[in-house]
Amino acid sequence: MRYLVVFAQAHNDFRLPELCSVAELHAFTIDFYGTCDPTRPYMVLDLAEEAHAQILARRCILVKSVYEYYADGSSYDQLHELTRANRGQWEKYIPDTSFRFNVTAYNHKIPQSRQRCVVESFAYMGFLGKIDMKHPDIVLACFEEYLDRHETTRAKYDGDGDFIHLYFGKLLEEGSARSLISKFDVKKRAYFGNTSMEAEVSLLMANQSLASPGKFIYDPFMGTGSMAYPTAHFGAFVFGSDIDGRQMRGKGNPPGVLRAAAQYGIDSRIVDLCTFDVTNHPLRCGGLFDAIVTDPPYGVRAGAKRIGRKQELSPARMESYMEHRQNPQPDDQPYIPPTKPYELSSLVADLVLLARYLLKCGGRLVFFLPTVTEDYSELDVHQFLCEGMEVVGNSLQDFGSWGRRLITIKKVTDIQNAAPILHDRDSSASDLDHTPAHQHFRDKYFQGFKQRSA
Amino acid sequence: MVRLITHNLLACHAKGCTSNNFPLRFENARVELREAEFNGDFLQGFLPKIEWNALVDTAKQLGDTSLPPEQPEMTDDEFLKNLHHVLMEIHVEEGVMICPNCSRNYPISNGIPNMLLADYEIA
Ligand SMILES: C[S@@+](CC[C@H](N)C(=O)[O-])C[C@H]1O[C@@H](n2cnc3c(N)ncnc32)[C@H](O)[C@@H]1O
Ligand SMILES: [Zn+2]
Numbered sequence: 001m002r003y004l005v006v007f008a009q010a011h012n013d014f015r016l017p018e019l020c021s022v023a024e025l026h027a028f029t030i031d032f033y034g035t036c037d038p039t040r041p042y043m044v045l046d047l048a049e050e051a052h053a054q055i056l057a058r059r060c061i062l063v064k065s066v067y068e069y070y071a072d073g074s075s076y077d078q079l080h081e082l083t084r085a086n087r088g089q090w091e092k093y094i095p096d097t098s099f100r101f102n103v104t105a106y107n108h109k110i111p112q113s114r115q116r117c118v119v120e121s122f123a124y125m126g127f128l129g130k131i132d133m134k135h136p137d138i139v140l141a142c143f144e145e146y147l148d149r150h151e152t153t154r155a156k157y158d159g160d161g162d163f164i165h166l167y168f169g170k171l172l173e174e175g176s177a178r179s180l181i182s183k184f185d186v187k188k189r190a191y192f193g194n195t196s197m198e199a200e201v202s203l204l205m206a207n208q209s210l211a212s213p214g215k216f217i218y219d220p221f222m223g224t225g226s227m228a229y230p231t232a233h234f235g236a237f238v239f240g241s242d243i244d245g246r247q248m249r250g251k252g253n254p255p256g257v258l259r260a261a262a263q264y265g266i267d268s269r270i271v272d273l274c275t276f277d278v279t280n281h282p283l284r285c286g287g288l289f290d291a292i293v294t295d296p297p298y299g300v301r302a303g304a305k306r307i308g309r310k311q312e313l314s315p316a317r318m319e320s321y322m323e324h325r326q327n328p329q330p331d332d333q334p335y336i337p338p339t340k341p342y343e344l345s346s347l348v349a350d351l352v353l354l355a356r357y358l359l360k361c362g363g364r365l366v367f368f369l370p371t372v373t374e375d376y377s378e379l380d381v382h383q384f385l386c387e388g389m390e391v392v393g394n395s396l397q398d399f400g401s402w403g404r405r406l407i408t409i410k411k412v413t414d415i416q417n418a419a420p421i422l423h424d425r426d427s428s429a430s431d432l433d434h435t436p437a438h439q440h441f442r443d444k445y446f447q448g449f450k451q452r453s454a
Numbered sequence: 455m456v457r458l459i460t461h462n463l464l465a466c467h468a469k470g471c472t473s474n475n476f477p478l479r480f481e482n483a484r485v486e487l488r489e490a491e492f493n494g495d496f497l498q499g500f501l502p503k504i505e506w507n508a509l510v511d512t513a514k515q516l517g518d519t520s521l522p523p524e525q526p527e528m529t530d531d532e533f534l535k536n537l538h539h540v541l542m543e544i545h546v547e548e549g550v551m552i553c554p555n556c557s558r559n560y561p562i563s564n565g566i567p568n569m570l571l572a573d574y575e576i577a
Contacts, residue, residue, distance in 0.1 A: 214495030237496055239460070245566055253564050258455075268490040271542075272460040276569040280576050284465035284476055288503060308573050322574065337572045360499075421577075 002033065002069040003053045004169045005043045006143070008062050008178060011204065012039045015062050017393035017408060018207050019045075022059045025210045028052045041106045042145060042167050044069055050172070057173040061180065061203045067141060067169030076121060079142075079166045083125070090125065090170065098132040100139050107146040111157050118142055139171035177203070183264075184229055190263045191256030193247065197226035197295055201397070201406075206230035208366040208393055208408045209291035216271075218289045218358065220278040220351075223247045225257040225270075227293045232266040236290070243305065243339070245275035277307045279342075279350060279422040286357040287416055291364045296347055298370045298441055304347050305339035344370070345439040349384040352409065353420040356389050361414040365389070368404045372449055375437035381407060383436055388413030401449040455565035456551075458516075459500065459541040462509050464560075464567070466553035468575040477508035478551035478560060485516050490542040497534055497541070501525075513540045 007015055015038045023030050031046040047053050057066040070089060071082035083090075093099065101122070103115040110118075122142075129137070144163040184199035186192045197205075205227055209217060213235030219227050222240030224247060232238050240257065242248050250256030261267040276282060297304040313321060348369060355365035371380065381391060393408030466475035506525040513521055520536040529537075551560040551567060558575075561568050 214493045214499065216496065216499065237493070241569075243570065245568060245570075249564065249566065255564055255566060258565075268488070268542075270455075272455045272457055273566045274460070274464075274569050275566060277571070280467060280571050282464045282467040282569045284463055284505075285503060288463070290499075307571060307576055318574070337570060 001048075001050060001053070002044060002046050003172065004067040004069045004072075004143075004167050005045060005056065006064045006067065007041045007043065008064045008175075009041060010200065011062060011395070011397065013395040013397070014204050014406065015043070017395055017406075018060050018062055018204060019056060021207050021210060021393070021408075022056060023052070025059075025212055026052070026055050028055075040145065042143060042165070044072060044167075053172055057175045057177075059177050059207065060175065061177050061200060061207060063175040064178065065174045066172045067167075068172050069167075069169045071166075071168045073166050074164070076118075076166065079168055080121065080124070083122070083168055093129070093138055093170075094126055095128055097127070097129040097137045098135075099127055099129055100131065100133055100136040102139060102141040103144075104141065105144040105146060105163065107148050108144065108159065108163070109156060110144065111160060114160060141169060141171060143167040180230070180233070184233075186226070189229075189260050191224060191250050191260040192226075193224040193250070195223045195226075195247070195295075195297075199230075202226045203230045205293050205295075205366050205406065206234055208406065209236075209293040209364055211236040211291065211293075215290040216288065217291045217293055219294045220281075220292065220354075221294045221296050222257070222273065223295070224250070225260060227295065228257065228270060229260060229264055229266065231291075231293055232261065232269040233264060235269075237269050237271050239271045239274075239289075241274040241276055241278065241281070243275070243277045243307070245273075248273045248275075278354065279306045281354075283358065286419060287360050289358050289363055290360055291366065292351075292355045292359060293366045294351075295368050296344075296351060297342075298344050298368075298438075304342035304344060306342045307337050308340040309338050310340045343439070344441045345384070345436055348438065350420070350422040352384050352389055353386055354422070355409070356386060356411055356413075357417055357419055359411040361411055363411050364392070365407075365409040365411070366393075367407055369407050369438055370402060370404045370441050370445075372437040372441070372444055373398065373401055373403050374449070376403075376405075377434075377437070379434050380436035380438060381405075383434060385409070388415065388417075402445065456546045456562055456567050457542055458509060458512055458544050460567075461512060461546070461551070462505055462541075463503075464551070464569065466556060466558055466560075467569070467577075468553070468556055468558050468571055469577045471553060471556045471558065474555040475553055477505070477512055478553055480512070480515060480546060481550045481552055483516060483546045483549035486545045486547050487543055488545055490538070492535070492538050494534055497537055498529070500541070501529070501537075509540065513544070516544055516546070518544060 033044040053066050070086050071079050073079040101119045103118045145165045146163050181200045186196045211231040211234035215236040217231050217236045217238050219240045222242040228238040248257045258267050261270045389409050390412050392410045395406045396403050510521045547565045549562050
């Protein structure tokens with residue numbers, strides 16, 4: 001069966017990975033028809049069953065609606081010819097099915113008079129049922145796609161009819177997952193912070209992680225828990241940790257993350273929250289998780305850090321320090337160990353190694369990588385991969401001079417590697433001859449991404 | 455929280471403490487029982503990772519004796535129900551976890567254990 005997917009106008013680069021993830025989760029395949037260009041709002045695809053199309057409509061955050069495909073074309077002549085040829089698909093609605101007929105455009109507004117003409121041009125279909133605007137049995141829709149004319153100003157109906165493509169179909173299902181964006185709205189959440197991730201993006205991350213009932217998912221940079229809520233909503237059990245317990249606790253009891261989870265009715269799926277530095281974690285074995293979904297600290301709002309000192313103490317100072325530590329005074333509890341900065345490119349390489357250890361075979365690592373748009377190259381991503389880890393998604397969210405890439409990596413090996421030791425590396429004295437755009441991202445961010453002369 | 459599923463995964467990771475560092479022993483544990491959603495697939499997926507003796511002993515220490523001393527080869531509903539209860543529904547809200555080897559204490563407050571090492575404890 002052939003379907004027409006209408007996308008919401010957001011996050012173009014995430015559309016294909018999301019479709020593919022949801023299809024993989026539900027074990028079906030998508031055949032893309034013609035040139036499938038994810039920057040365009042309409043996509044035609046073939047699916048083995050109607051149920052698959054419904055799954056896409058119910059689970060994909062970026063799907064606005066799904067139509068049974070009747071025809072497409074670059075002119076109305078073509079569109080009508082194909083519609084006639086596909087008569088078998090719609091003739092069952094001729095005798096007594098009430099219907100509504102929508103004519104809409106992307107990047108344009110069609111004057112009402114011409115909308116009426118378009119509807120009339122389908123008169124040959126000969127539907128005998130009554131037109132019902134409120135509760136029709138079926139909704140037919142014709143879409144005109146126009147080029148984005150960006151900033152150019154023009155009169156309202158200017159260029160009417162200069163569409164680049166046409167689509168026609170019958171509504172199968174409105175996308176229902178988009179309503180989750182408002183459900184998980186950060187501002188309505190019982191607990192959030194300045195590191196919280198916007199709802200739409202965290203939902204997209206949850207879909208990339210293939211979250212579903214019975215899965216075990218980990219966020220090692222848990223913070224206020226933005227990734228945990230949508231993943232748990234989709235049925236997964238979530239384990240979270242953070243170097244700074246206060247991020248997960250907030251003020252009061254129960255801890256903030258649990259209060260927010262309770263608001264969504266998923267607190268029993270938050271398995272546990274632990275305070276530790278992910279580079280020195282206490283987990284006794286690997287192969288535990290179906291996915292790791294996380295927003296690593298990249299130093300703009302919440303700097304990356306790890307336990308340690310920027311400079312080692314002298315032996316004498318170390319001794320007095322230890323003396324003090326072993327006889328703690330009541331007022332220096334809880335002990336907060338010193339931390340040192342953690343360079344982003346090291347952190348990312350460590351994260352991939354750690355994920356290979358902690359994930360089950362087939363499990364996914366989903367995380368954001370900030371990058372300098374102009375300097376980015378594909379090598380940046382390949383540089384931090386290791387054997388057994390494969391990129392299956394790489395979607396840019398573009399903020400102009402910088403952006404962030406949602407990277408999805410799959411563990412494709414069933415070799416259970418030993419726990420990686422995450423040494424300090426000196427990233428400036430890297431032995432690699434390629435400098436990734438995300439290296440020293442924080443410095444570049446605060447320099448405003450000026451061209452740096454050597 | 456701390457649930458026994460998590461407790462079954464946490465080992466002492468202080469510098470040099472690499473053997474006999476598991477399971478951590480609860481002390482002054484304030485236990486709460488909270489109903490959790492049952493999911494058989496989740497339990498089956500976790501089964502191969504369980505350190506069985508540690509789980510049985512710890513459950514016993516906290517007052518639950520529903521698990522068999524040997525991990526059964528076949529799982530039936532009754533067993534999964536008990537396993538679910540032990541792994542997912544027993545929460546330690548306050549107390550400390552102590553390393554059997556080096557005696558390092560890991561305190562729990564409001565259900566969140568502090569597993570953070572000091573800088574001089576890092577390997
Ligand atoms: C960008 S924030 C994540 C925000 C989170 N997604 C949320 O919803 O609030 C990064 C988090 O990583 C934590 N963090 C930084 N370095 C860490 C480390 N070495 N180990 C574990 N957590 C770390 C920070 O405390 C911070 O909460
Ligand atoms: Zn120890």
